[in-house]
Amino acid sequence: MEKQSLVTKPLKTSRRTSRKVAHFLLAFVLLTCVLLSFDTFQESWNQSWWRKSSKKNVIFFVTDGMGPASLSLTRSFRQFSQNLSRDDILVLDQHLIGSSRTMSSSSLITDSAAGATAFSCALKSYNGAIGVDPEKQPCGTLLEAAKLRGYHTGLVVTTRITDATPAAFSSHVDYRFQEDLIAQHQLGDYPLGRMVDLMIGGGRTHFYASEDAVYGTRGSRADGRNLIKEAIDDGWSYVGNRQEFDALENGYNVSLPLLALMADYDIPFDVDRDETEYPSLEEQAMTAVNALTQATKDSDQGFFLLIEGSRIDHAGHQNDPAAQVREVLAFDKAFEAVLKYASESEVETVLISTSDHETGGLVTAKQVSKAYPEYVWYPQVLSATHHSGEYLSKLLLRFSGEDKVDFVEKTIFEKLMGIFDYTKEDTDELLNLTSIGELNDKLNGMISTRAQIGWTTHGHSAVDVNIYAYANRQKTWYRLLDNLQGNRENTDVGQFMADYLELDLQKVTQMIKKTKHSPNINTASLYHVDIDDYHNGMYDEQAL
Ligand SMILES: *[C@@H]1O[C@H](CO)[C@@H](O)[C@H](O)[C@H]1NC(C)=O
Ligand SMILES: *[C@@H]1O[C@H](CO)[C@@H](O)[C@H](O)[C@H]1NC(C)=O
Ligand SMILES: *[C@@H]1O[C@H](CO)[C@@H](O)[C@H](O)[C@H]1NC(C)=O
Numbered sequence: 001m002e003k004q005s006l007v008t009k010p011l012k013t014s015r016r017t018s019r020k021v022a023h024f025l026l027a028f029v030l031l032t033c034v035l036l037s038f039d040t041f042q043e044s045w046n047q048s049w050w051r052k053s054s055k056k057n058v059i060f061f062v063t064d065g066m067g068p069a070s071l072s073l074t075r076s077f078r079q080f081s082q083n084l085s086r087d088d089i090l091v092l093d094q095h096l097i098g099s100s101r102t103m104s105s106s107s108l109i110t111d112s113a114a115g116a117t118a119f120s121c122a123l124k125s126y127n128g129a130i131g132v133d134p135e136k137q138p139c140g141t142l143l144e145a146a147k148l149r150g151y152h153t154g155l156v157v158t159t160r161i162t163d164a165t166p167a168a169f170s171s172h173v174d175y176r177f178q179e180d181l182i183a184q185h186q187l188g189d190y191p192l193g194r195m196v197d198l199m200i201g202g203g204r205t206h207f208y209a210s211e212d213a214v215y216g217t218r219g220s221r222a223d224g225r226n227l228i229k230e231a232i233d234d235g236w237s238y239v240g241n242r243q244e245f246d247a248l249e250n251g252y253n254v255s256l257p258l259l260a261l262m263a264d265y266d267i268p269f270d271v272d273r274d275e276t277e278y279p280s281l282e283e284q285a286m287t288a289v290n291a292l293t294q295a296t297k298d299s300d301q302g303f304f305l306l307i308e309g310s311r312i313d314h315a316g317h318q319n320d321p322a323a324q325v326r327e328v329l330a331f332d333k334a335f336e337a338v339l340k341y342a343s344e345s346e347v348e349t350v351l352i353s354t355s356d357h358e359t360g361g362l363v364t365a366k367q368v369s370k371a372y373p374e375y376v377w378y379p380q381v382l383s384a385t386h387h388s389g390e391y392l393s394k395l396l397l398r399f400s401g402e403d404k405v406d407f408v409e410k411t412i413f414e415k416l417m418g419i420f421d422y423t424k425e426d427t428d429e430l431l432n433l434t435s436i437g438e439l440n441d442k443l444n445g446m447i448s449t450r451a452q453i454g455w456t457t458h459g460h461s462a463v464d465v466n467i468y469a470y471a472n473r474q475k476t477w478y479r480l481l482d483n484l485q486g487n488r489e490n491t492d493v494g495q496f497m498a499d500y501l502e503l504d505l506q507k508v509t510q511m512i513k514k515t516k517h518s519p520n521i522n523t524a525s526l527y528h529v530d531i532d533d534y535h536n537g538m539y540d541e542q543a544l
């Protein structure tokens with residue numbers, strides 16, 4: 001047998017040697033194949049294990065007002081309406097790791113402001129607090145600390161960008177209703193300067209005044225300033241309609257910073273959304289993800305992005321199950337798209353999704369008779385309905401034709417709601433009602449009762465909410481489970497992200513002490529007004 005290795009022995013042209021060479025090469029090729037396929041076989045999180053880079057992306061999802069019952073409701077609705085098997089679950093369902101307790105420092109039932117501050121500052125504060133602690137002192141947020149460490153940052157929502165959840169990451173005010181001031185902070189008008197690189201959502205109204213109708217028709221800033229014009233002069237790209245949004249080319253034609261304000265108030269519920277006018281949450285989310293990916297391509301730091309399914313909460317406040325299931329599905333699609341992105345990304349990426357609280361006290365059951373309750377609920381009632389109660393109420397209020405009875409019965413009940421077993425009393429009641437809130441209650445009540453869906457409140461509840469997570473690296477996945485598996489406090493979610501990104505929130509807190517955060521009114525009187533009556537755009541009366 002040959003003792004010398006092929007390396008030390010010069011190759012001869014003898015048949016035996018070339019056979020050995022061939023065998024060696026074959027073995028080498030096979031070994032390489034085995035190694036490569038082993039590597040491919042490994043989950044994508046191991047593919048780039050040899051890279052030393054500590055570059056990270058964190059994408060934090062908030063499903064505002066989505067409790068566990070919303071998931072049961074949506075899953076069954078989807079299975080019914082698409083004729084899917086009972087094994088067919090939501091994408092989100094496949095990533096459930098735990099649940100979160102949601103109380104604020106002031107109440108067992110939190111509002112979205114305290115809920116979001118628990119995530120952004122990793123501390124408990126009072127209902128209404130936006131990025132401030134219980135003593136009303138500004139607290140450094142994840143977004144600010146990430147930006148100061150060289151990360152890019154973004155906010156994507158379907159409600160006003162100045163609403164509680166995005167605001168708690170990007171501003172500091174004593175009360176959530178200070179939305180004019182929130183808009184200023186978000187554009188960089190506070191001690192840290194501009195911390196947000198990208199904002200996509202609604203809420204244009206707080207960026208310009210009513211008499212200044214250049215960018216919209218329903219501006220409401222009290223100080224008369226036009227922050228949109230100021231932002232553009234400051235170098236922001238501005239997008240204010242679908243056509244301009246489409247020119248962003250899914251995020252591949254974005255010049256940061258980007259301010260995309262797609263509506264004066266909320267982006268319509270997904271069930272009502274005209275896609276020629278408004279992008280979906282998925283489109284908004286992927287535009288943001290792609291833009292931030294492009295922007296951080298050559299950087300050692302990745303990005304922090306907040307994506308909120310904001311209006312699940314509004315459907316809950318309005319007790320509208322038909323709108324809610326479509327909101328949850330739209331969110332699930334956005335989550336699925338971002339999940340696909342993360343699973344293919346070379347950059348270590350973490351997705352966490354949770355809710356600030358549950359809204360509506362939703363139950364997938366309702367006793368509708370005095371007899372022993374039936375064990376049923378009917379998803380077909382929700383799929384027969386083609387609009388939200390909010391949309392239908394506005395149609396009714398705007399109606400100026402001759403035959404309103406016919407409009408209520410043939411158009412609203414039969415055509416748009418798929419309800420044929422209505423009574424004369426139903427029609428009369430709708431003809432009599434004049435406020436959008438009462439109309440909405442009546443219409444949504446007709447749906448909920450027929451579907452046998454129950455609601456216990458027009459507000460929030462204290463029920464625990466779910467935590468979902470994904471990481472494209474195995475060790476990060478274990479770290480996620482170590483910290484967020486099981487039942488946690490909402491602040492643990494914020495603390496995990498701060499620790500994971502190695503952020504020093506206290507240091508940021510020291511830097512923002514001089515932030516203007518108090519309202520220009522006598523705050524003593526605030527304890528007597530209902531500061532939780534914050535969904536001032538809940539029924540969007542101005543849009544009538
Ligand atoms: C629903 O799916 C079942 C099983 O896949 C099939 O047999 C049935 O025809 C489908 N029904 C409709 C209305 O598509
Ligand atoms: C890219 O954006 C610029 C404005 O920033 C716009 O003029 C251009 O039309 C966009 N390109 C495409 C292909 O939409
Ligand atoms: C509607 O208003 C009329 C006149 O005010 C009243 O007679 C009737 O009882 C009302 N109907 C309902 C269902 O409230």
Ligand SMILES: [Zn+2]
Nearest residue numbers: 065112313359
């Ligand atoms: Zn709410």
